[in-house]
Amino acid sequence: MLALLVFLPLAAFMAILLGAPARLTAIGVAVVNLALGLYAACTWRCACWSFSQPVLEKPALHLAFGFPDGMSVIMVLLTVIVTLAAVLSGTCPAGREKLYFGSSLLISGGALGAFAATDLFFFYAFHELALIPTFLMIGMLGRGDRRAAAWKITIYLGLGSIILLGGLVWLANLTGTYDMGKMVLGHAHTIDPAAQKAIAALLLVGFGTLASLFPFHSWAAPAYASAPAPVAMLHAGVLKKFGLYGLLRLAIPLVPHGLQVWLDPLLILLLGNVLWVGFITISQKRLDGMLGNSSVMHMGYIFLAIAALIAFPANPLAQPAAIILMFAHGVSIALLFGLADRIERSTGTLDLSDMGGLANSAPKLAFLFGIAAMAAIGLPGLANFSGEILVFLAAFWSYNGLAGLGPVQIACIFSLWGVVISAVYMLRAYRNIFQGPSVTTTESAADITFAERIPAVLLVLALVAVGLYPNLLLNLLKFVP
Numbered sequence: 257m258l259a260l261l262v263f264l265p266l267a268a269f270m271a272i273l274l275g276a277p278a279r280l281t282a283i284g285v286a287v288v289n290l291a292l293g294l295y296a297a298c299t300w301r302c303a304c305w306s307f308s309q310p311v312l313e314k315p316a317l318h319l320a321f322g323f324p325d326g327m328s329v330i331m332v333l334l335t336v337i338v339t340l341a342a343v344l345s346g347t348c349p350a351g352r353e354k355l356y357f358g359s360s361l362l363i364s365g366g367a368l369g370a371f372a373a374t375d376l377f378f379f380y381a382f383h384e385l386a387l388i389p390t391f392l393m394i395g396m397l398g399r400g401d402r403r404a405a406a407w408k409i410t411i412y413l414g415l416g417s418i419i420l421l422g423g424l425v426w427l428a429n430l431t432g433t434y435d436m437g438k439m440v441l442g443h444a445h446t447i448d449p450a451a452q453k454a455i456a457a458l459l460l461v462g463f464g465t466l467a468s469l470f471p472f473h474s475w476a477a478p479a480y481a482s483a484p485a486p487v488a489m490l491h492a493g494v495l496k497k498f499g500l501y502g503l504l505r506l507a508i509p510l511v512p513h514g515l516q517v518w519l520d521p522l523l524i525l526l527l528g529n530v531l532w533v534g535f536i537t538i539s540q541k542r543l544d545g546m547l548g549n550s551s552v553m554h555m556g557y558i559f560l561a562i563a564a565l566i567a568f569p570a571n572p573l574a575q576p577a578a579i580i581l582m583f584a585h586g587v588s589i590a591l592l593f594g595l596a597d598r599i600e601r602s603t604g605t606l607d608l609s610d611m612g613g614l615a616n617s618a619p620k621l622a623f624l625f626g627i628a629a630m631a632a633i634g635l636p637g638l639a640n641f642s643g644e645i646l647v648f649l650a651a652f653w654s655y656n657g658l659a660g661l662g663p664v665q666i667a668c669i670f671s672l673w674g675v676v677i678s679a680v681y682m683l684r685a686y687r688n689i690f691q692g693p694s695v696t697t698t699e700s701a702a703d704i705t706f707a708e709r710i711p712a713v714l715l716v717l718a719l720v721a722v723g724l725y726p727n728l729l730l731n732l733l734k735f736v737p
Contacts, residue, residue, distance in 0.1 A: 257292065257296075257304050257305055258296070258306070258307050258321040258322065258323070258372055259321055260292070261289055261292045261293065261296070261336075261368060261372070262321060262365060262368045262369045262372055262382075263365070264285055264288065264289060264365075265285055265289065265339070265361040265362070265364045265368065266361070266362065266365040268281050268284075268361050269358045269361045269362045272353075272354050272357060272361070273354060273358060278348075278353035278356070278357040278358065279343075279348070279357055281357070282343040282357035282358075282360060282361055283340075283343055285361060286336070286339045286342075286343045286361075286364075287340060289336045289340075289364075289368075290336045290337065290339075290340050292336070293332055293333050293335070293336035293337070294336075296323070296329060296332060296333070297333050297732065300323040300326070300732070301323075305322065305323050306321070306322045306323075307319075308321075308322075308374075315428075315434060316435075317377050317378075318375050318435070319375065320373065320374045320375045320378070320435070321369075321372040321374060322372070322374045323372070324436075324437055325733070326579075326729075326731075327501070327505070327575075327579050327733065328371055328372060329732050330579055330582075330583055330733075331371040331497065331501055331582070331583075332368060332371050332372060333583075334493070334494060334497070334582070334583050334586045334587065335364060335367045335368050336364075336368075337587065337714065337718055338490060338493045338494050338587065338590045338715075339361075339364040339490065339494075340711065340714060341590055341591070341711035341712075341714050341715050342360055342364075342485070342486035342489040342711075343357060343360050343361075344707075344711040345485045345486060345489060345594040345597060346485030346486050346594070347597075347601060352396075352397060355392070355393070356393075356397065356486070359390075359392060359486075360389075360486040360487070360490065362385070362389040363389050363390060363487070363490045363491070363495060364386075364490060365382075365385075365386070366382045366385040366386025366387075366495070367382075367383075367490070367494045367495050367498070368382075369381075369382030369385070370382040370383040370386070370498050370501075371501060373436075374436050375435060376424055376427075376428055376434040376435075376436055376439070377434050379436065379502075380417075380420070380421065380424060383417075383466075383495070383498050384417060387417075387495075389487075390409070390490075390491055390495070391409065391410050392406075393483065393484055393486075394406040394409065394479055394482050394483045394484075397484045398482035398483055398484060399482055401482065405479045405481070405482035405483075406479075406482070408474075408475050408479065409475045409476075409478075411475075412465060412472065412475035413465065413466060415465070416463075416464075416466050416472065417462065417466070418462075419458055419461050419465070420458065420459065420461075420462025420463060420465075420466070422458050422462075423455050423458030423462055424459075426451070426458070427439065427447075427506070427510060427511075431447075431510075436505070439506070439510060440506070440509045440510060447510060447511060447514075449513050452511040452512075452513050452514030452515075453514040453517050453518075454514070455510075455511050456507065456511045456514030456515045456517065456518055457514075457518060459503065459506070459507040459511065460503075460507070460515070460518055462499075463498075463499035463502045463503050463507065464499060464525075466496065466498055466499035466502075467496055467497070467498075467499030467500050467555055467558075467559075468496060468529075468551070468552045469499075469526070469529065469555065469559060470525050470526070470528030470529045470532060470533060470552075470556070471525070471528060473533065473552045476492075476496075476551060477545055477548030477549045477551075477552060478548070479491070479548070480547065480548035481542070481544035481545050481547075485594055485596075485597035488597075489589075489590040489594055492551045492586075492589045492590070492593060493585075493586040493587065493589050493590035493593075494586055494590075496551070496555075497582045497586060500555075500559075500562070500578065500582055501582070503562055504562065504565075504575060504578060508562070508569075512566070512569060515566045516566055516567070519563060519567055519663065520663055523560075523563055523664065523666075523667040526555075526556040526559035526560055526563065526671075527556065527670055529552060529553055529554075529555050529559065530553060530556035530557065530560075530670070530671045530673070530674040530677075531670065531671075531673060531674065533549055533552045533553045534677035534681075535677065536549050537549040537550050538677060538681045538684075540608075540681070541607060541609065542606045542607055542608065543608060543689070544596055544606050546608075546685055547589070547592050547596060550589070550592075550632065550678070550681065550682070551585075551589050553674065553678070554581075554585050554589075554632075554674075554678075556671065556674065557581055557644060557647050557671065557674070558578050558581050558582055558585070558647070560647055560651060560664075560667060560668060560671055561574050561575070561577040561578035561581065561650050561651075562574070562578055563667065564577075564647075564650040564653065564664050565578070567654070567662070567663070567664050568653065568654045568664075571650055571654065572653075573646055573649050573650035573653050574650040575733070576646060577643060577647040577649070578647070579729070579733060580639070580642055580643040580646055580722070580726060580729055580730070581640070581643025581644060581646070581647060582643075583639065583643070583729060584631070584638075584639035584640040584642065584643045584719065584722060584723075585640065585643070587631075587639060587715050587719055588628055588631040588632050588638075588639070588715075588719060589632070590715060591624075591628040591712060591715040592628045592629075592632065594711060594712060594715070595621065595624060595625045595628060595712060598621060599611075599625075599689065602614070602621070602698075603697040603698055603701050604697060605697055608684075608685060608688040608689065609688070610695070611688060611697055611698055612688060612690075612691070612692045612693065612694065613690070613691065613692050613693045613695060613698050613699070614689050614690045614694070614698040614701060615690040615691065616693075616694050616698070617694060617698060617699060617700065617701045617702070617703065618701055618703040618704060619703065620703050620704050621703055622690040624709070624712045624713075624716065625686065625689070625690070626686060626690075627716050627719070628715075628716075629682045629683070629685070629686050631719050631723075632678060633678050633679050633682050633683070634675055634678065636723075637720070637723045637724060638719045638720065638723035639718070639719045639720075639721075639722035639723045639726070640723075642726040647668075648668055651664050651668035652665055652668065
């Protein structure tokens with residue numbers, strides 16, 4: 257059944273190319289995959305979710321999918337939720353339906369394949385497959401300086417992928433297998449420390465570039481600002497989590513000592529995400545640029561959880577913290593990009609200085625954007641708060657008052673300023689867009705329609721459900737506080 261979940265979007269992509277109705281096919285597949293994803297979350301231990309088909313004998317490659325643990329389940333669940341919201345959001349340019357909806361499905365299928373793959377080759381290959389329609393959609397259907405943004409993301413992620421490939425091939429050669437389960441179970445803590453240091457550097461740079469770790473992040477904000485709504489939602493919300501997922505799935509189990517060598521540089525770099533990029537976000541004059549930089553900034557918190565796990569492998573809070581925040585950020589940033597697209601279609605602009613009083617003519621849109629903004633800030637009761645508070649607790653899990661603050665705790669204290677920074681830029685944006693008297697661009701703006709509310713409400717429900725009862729996801733990780 258897991259192979260069906262992965263290949264259904266890819267089959268639908270081919271059907272669209274052959275003439276199937278693009279929008280209807282995309283929505284139908286997204287609905288079916290959401291149902292399958294929810295069913296998988298309830299029955300993921302069942303053998304029906306395993307699939308393996310030999311591809312090559314030497315080297316031994318298998319087209320294999322499975323749920324080795326709850327982390328994969330949560331990433332698949334995030335993907336199917338955001339996919340449905342993405343294909344229901346935005347406006348397709350006339351005559352480009354095949355490219356628009358087909359590319360959205362291809363990105364979704366690639367992400368599902370990467371998160372579900374248990375063979376290292378296909379783990380990498382499915383992610384690369386999802387990048388191709390991302391580049392095309394930004395360059396062909398984006399806005400603003402879309403070609404420059406498309407080239408920039410292509411160069412950055414291409415180089416990051418090449419560096420990552422070097423680290424992955426090195427791991428496969430040392431372990432003698434492409435089976436990710438056998439790599440972790442049979443070779444954890446057995447790789448030579450000197451090799452671990454070099455491999456860890458390759459994986460940190462490779463996965464870090466894909467996850468917009470400072471200073472390898474400058475591709476992200478321009479790409480998201482130029483991208484059509486479904487691409488921004490799927491890449492920022494889902495595909496960018498591949499880098500974080502890869503560190504948790506492969507790097508930490510296989511090269512823990514190598515990662516500890518690079519712990520202090522990682523802490524400095526993640527503070528670059530939170531503080532440096534945070535201040536850049538405050539300075540943004542357009543909503544799309546602000547959201548793009550905000551997405552980069554919040555990666556710093558997830559890297560903080562990963563750093564806490566690197567520093568203290570026995571830390572029971574760090575991995576759940578990273579995974580919950582990956583899910584929460586994915587949902588909330590997808591919601592923000594979807595609503596930003598709706599604001600632009602209503603007002604004709606995303607310049608914060610050109611808007612004001614939009615709540616007067618579009619109160620439902622203001623309400624939904626307010627929930628998304630509060631989630632991004634970390635308001636209690638929404639999923640981002642659950643993830644962020646776990647990150648901060650994980651950072652102080654090993655704190656000893658007699659020994660004083662360690663590097664992870666010091667980085668966490670500085671990272672707390674990110675909460676203030678987030679509140680500044682997000683509340684200011686909400687005030688500039690929705691509060692005060694109406695202006696020319698907003699006085700006659702139409703409110704969000706019922707059909708347009710469906711994807712937003714879907715994402716809001718996910719944020720509220722996990723925010724009020726985070727054990728929905730923590731139970732999948734065998735962690736209940």
